[in-house]
Amino acid sequence: RKEVEQDPGPFNVPEGATVAFNCTYSNSASQSFFWYRQDCRKEPKLLMSVYSSGNEDGRFTAQLNRASQYISLLIRDSKLSDSATYLCVVNMDYKLSFGAGTTVTVRA
Amino acid sequence: DTAVSQTPKYLVTQMGNDKSIKCEQNLGHDTMYWYKQDSKKFLKIMFSYNNKELIINETVPNRFSPKSPDKAHLNLHINSLELGDSAVYFCASSQTGGPFYEQYFGPGTRLTVT
Numbered sequence: 500r501k502e503v504e505q506d507p508g509p510f511n512v513p514e515g516a517t518v519a520f521n522c523t524y525s526n527s528a529s530q531s532f533f534w535y536r537q538d539c540r541k542e543p544k545l546l547m548s549v550y551s552s553g554n555e556d557g558r559f560t561a562q563l564n565r566a567s568q569y570i571s572l573l574i575r576d577s578k579l580s581d582s583a584t585y586l587c588v589v590n591m592d593y594k595l596s597f598g599a600g601t602t603v604t605v606r607a
Numbered sequence: 608d609t610a611v612s613q614t615p616k617y618l619v620t621q622m623g624n625d626k627s628i629k630c631e632q633n634l635g636h637d638t639m640y641w642y643k644q645d646s647k648k649f650l651k652i653m654f655s656y657n658n659k660e661l662i663i664n665e666t667v668p669n670r671f672s673p674k675s676p677d678k679a680h681l682n683l684h685i686n687s688l689e690l691g692d693s694a695v696y697f698c699a700s701s702q703t704g705g706p707f708y709e710q711y712f713g714p715g716t717r718l719t720v721t
Contacts, residue, residue, distance in 0.1 A: 533709065542697055542712035543650065586650070593638065593703070594663055595710060597650040 500525050505587050505598035512577055512605055519573040520601045522587030532563055534572050535586040537600065543586055546572075577605045610634050611713035613698050619719045620688055627684045628716045630698030638662075639681035640699040640710065641673060650697070656681055657703060688720045 505522040512518045524532075532549040547554065549561040549570050560573040570589075574581055582605045587598035611632045620626055632639060640663070641653040655663035656675040670686040681698060698713040 531708075542715050544712070545709050548709065584648070590708075593655060593657070594652055596652075599647070599649050 501598075502526060502596040503587055503589050503598040505601050507599060507601060509602040509604055512603070514577055514579060514605055514607055516577050516605075517573065517575050518577055518603055519571060520585070520603075521569050521571045522598050522601075523567075523569045524587075524589045524596070525568070526589070526591055526596075527565075527568060529589045529591050531590040532561075532570050533588040533590070533595075534559075534561055534570075535588055535597075537584045537586055539584075543597075546585070574603070577603075579605050579607060581605050611698055611700055611711050613696075613713040613716050615716060616714060617717050617719075619721065621721055622688055622690060624688050625684070625686045626688060626718070627682055628696055628698075628718075630681045630683070630713055632679055632698075632700040632711070632713075634700055634702070634711060636700040636702045636711075637678055638701045638703050638708075639675065639678070640701075641681065641683050642697040642699060642712075644695045644697060644715075646694070654681075654683075685718075688718075690720050693718055693720045 534546040535543040536546045537543045549563045553562045558575045562571045584600040586600045638657045640655045644650045654673040659675045672684045675681045695715045697715045699710040701708045701710040
């Protein structure tokens with residue numbers, strides 16, 4: 500079983516729509532969690548850390564469910580610029596494990 | 608101001624050659640990493656150094672040797688390059704201390720072995 504699994508998508512949504520997707524992780528002792536964004540042929544960039552109580556950053560909301568070992572990301576009011584691959588990332592003892600990414604395409 | 612920089616950005620070379628990729632960070636972080644992203648886009652950690660000490664060494668062929676002359680630099684040397692080494696190599700850095708440390712990535716080095 501992979502350490503981090505994500506629905507690869509693609510999620511193809513119109514501007515202004517809400518899109519949400521999850522990832523699951525296998526190691527219950529994982530310590531911290533992140534969503535990274537990667538544009539085509541670019542480096543991953545930190546989108547947001549995911550806190551136990553859930554957190555929001557503008558149009559982005561992240562949730563963590565430790566009991567079920569999944570993390571979610573919700574994007575409200577999608578913009579064309581949100582088109583990217585979203586990487587679910589789990590930290591265990593200095594080591595980040597990356598999911599393969601969920602591709603989101605926002606169309607005009 | 609570039610936070611994490613890598614050189615070269617593109618590297619095209621033939622099988623059997625030896626090549627190096629350099630990475631520097633000016634964030635004052637104490638930990639640096641090398642990742643490989645293959646054609647399937649999976650990002651996998653290769654090595655990590657904390658204050659010049661190797662702390663993560665994943666199952667990577669001996670042909671790959673990281674070197675950290677100081678905590679701001681982490682270079683990757685690859686001997687006897689093979690076709691399967693073609694990938695994008697990302698350097699990253701972070702500051703340890705607490706569970707919410709975050710990693711910052713360099714722009715990547717696209718290695719093509721012919």
